[in-house]
Amino acid sequence: MLGALISVLWGLTALILLANPAAAWADDVTLFYDNPLIFYHGRWDVSPGTWWASSGFNLVVDNLSTLTLNLGPHTTTPLVSLGVSVNYDTVYTFNASAGTNTIPLSSLRSGPNVVRINVEGWQNNRMNLESIVLNPGAVVLPYIPSPLAFQFIGDSLSAGQYVPEGVDQAWPLLTTEYFKAEGTVNAQPGAALADIPAWGNVHGVSYQFFRTEDTGYYSTTDHNYTTPWNFAFDHPTPTHVVIHIGANDASQNVSQALFVQTYMDFISRLRTIYIYQPIFVFTPWGWPSADGSISYYYPGAYQTYHTLTARILRGYRHALGDENIFLVNTTGWVSWEDVYPTNQHPNVEGHQKIAGLFEAWLENWGLRALPSWPSLP
Numbered sequence: 001m002l003g004a005l006i007s008v009l010w011g012l013t014a015l016i017l018l019a020n021p022a023a024a025w026a027d028d029v030t031l032f033y034d035n036p037l038i039f040y041h042g043r044w045d046v047s048p049g050t051w052w053a054s055s056g057f058n059l060v061v062d063n064l065s066t067l068t069l070n071l072g073p074h075t076t077t078p079l080v081s082l083g084v085s086v087n088y089d090t091v092y093t094f095n096a097s098a099g100t101n102t103i104p105l106s107s108l109r110s111g112p113n114v115v116r117i118n119v120e121g122w123q124n125n126r127m128n129l130e131s132i133v134l135n136p137g138a139v140v141l142p143y144i145p146s147p148l149a150f151q152f153i154g155d156s157l158s159a160g161q162y163v164p165e166g167v168d169q170a171w172p173l174l175t176t177e178y179f180k181a182e183g184t185v186n187a188q189p190g191a192a193l194a195d196i197p198a199w200g201n202v203h204g205v206s207y208q209f210f211r212t213e214d215t216g217y218y219s220t221t222d223h224n225y226t227t228p229w230n231f232a233f234d235h236p237t238p239t240h241v242v243i244h245i246g247a248n249d250a251s252q253n254v255s256q257a258l259f260v261q262t263y264m265d266f267i268s269r270l271r272t273i274y275i276y277q278p279i280f281v282f283t284p285w286g287w288p289s290a291d292g293s294i295s296y297y298y299p300g301a302y303q304t305y306h307t308l309t310a311r312i313l314r315g316y317r318h319a320l321g322d323e324n325i326f327l328v329n330t331t332g333w334v335s336w337e338d339v340y341p342t343n344q345h346p347n348v349e350g351h352q353k354i355a356g357l358f359e360a361w362l363e364n365w366g367l368r369a370l371p372s373w374p375s376l377p
């Protein structure tokens, strides 16, 4: 009797399970790395793995509760610091490692959620993505990028070296967020623009910018080579290009003549990729001192530097009919209280101040922040 009842119950259970398998075995939603709904941005190699601070991916997920990253063996050991932002809220750090990483999600809401994950560091910044696992019932939607997209090119002063959350707290991405834009930062601390060894970098930015890897490839055992970057993979295509570089040329005694020539050649090469985009060239904001003075690059000759930079714009490029290059005069933007005393790099508040000044500059120039993010209307 009991045996018959159990067997009937078993039969019923089996029927229920057959009728509605999802109710009994709700499956996780797994996205393998080649899923087209993963919106990759920045520089990824074929593993696929990140190089350069700010590289990452975005995802839009309805009915989201959990997100796990499975990272492969090319991930930085022992960890890579990821910046996580949900629904464009404040970025927070999650230190991830090869293997399974359950990412804590704050600011979740019902309806579509936008999750953005990038690498914060200019070194130890390799995230080798194998798959993303979401809760059962999660529905992945396409990410709609902003029609505004910044491309920043620079050195430590743009990479966010020394601030706790790296590039995510640095003025380029703060400006990006303000305008509700996409942003990519190719900035290599210590690197000169000229293709010379500088502060541990085997190449200058005028070479490395055109490569997939940052200069860290050279101290990497599992990827000790560099490959050309295919600019067709830029997602989305930049609409505004911003360059702030030269500190390390000056510290390596690159002559002004060579620096200016390198800059002109670099901009000419950029123009073969970014044919119509406005290019914004920052003058140096210099190295502030406790006594209130500011040391500009090329000591005693910074005015000449400005004049030469202006000549790039007015004489050289404009002579070729290129009116779409703008000099951003950052003289006086950064003072002693805006930097860390030990290294004279902007502190957290310093980066916010610079971002505010550049935002005002761009608004005065004519750029307007979008009213909302296209993926989170």
Ligand SMILES: *[C@@H]1O[C@H](CO)[C@@H](O)[C@H](O)[C@H]1NC(C)=O
Residues within 6 Å of the ligand: 079, 081, 093, 094, 095
């Ligand atoms: C991440 O790792 C870095 C380096 O070890 C550490 O300084 C930082 O506190 C960690 N952050 C978090 C949120 O775990």
Ligand SMILES: *[C@@H]1O[C@H](CO)[C@@H](O)[C@H](O)[C@H]1NC(C)=O
Residues within 6 Å of the ligand: 063, 065, 135, 136, 137, 138
């Ligand atoms: C949301 O996901 C849960 C499981 O996490 C699932 O039970 C539910 O049916 C899903 N809702 C929708 C609207 O997809």
Ligand SMILES: *[C@@H]1O[C@H](CO)[C@@H](O)[C@H](O)[C@H]1NC(C)=O
Residues within 6 Å of the ligand: 218, 219, 220, 221, 224
């Ligand atoms: C990378 O290769 C170069 C030679 O091209 C070598 O000098 C360097 O030591 C290598 N780095 C590592 C970490 O193996």
Ligand SMILES: *[C@@H]1O[C@H](CO)[C@@H](O)[C@H](O)[C@H]1NC(C)=O
Residues within 6 Å of the ligand: 251, 252, 253
């Ligand atoms: C640059 O020049 C200064 C002054 O001549 C010298 O002290 C310094 O060692 C030079 N630096 C490099 C990297 O050549």
Ligand SMILES: *[C@@H]1O[C@H](CO)[C@@H](O)[C@H](O)[C@H]1NC(C)=O
Residues within 6 Å of the ligand: 283, 306, 307, 310, 329, 330, 331
């Ligand atoms: C930048 O601004 C400073 C201070 O106003 C000024 O002295 C300098 O000439 C300007 N440089 C250029 C290139 O316009």
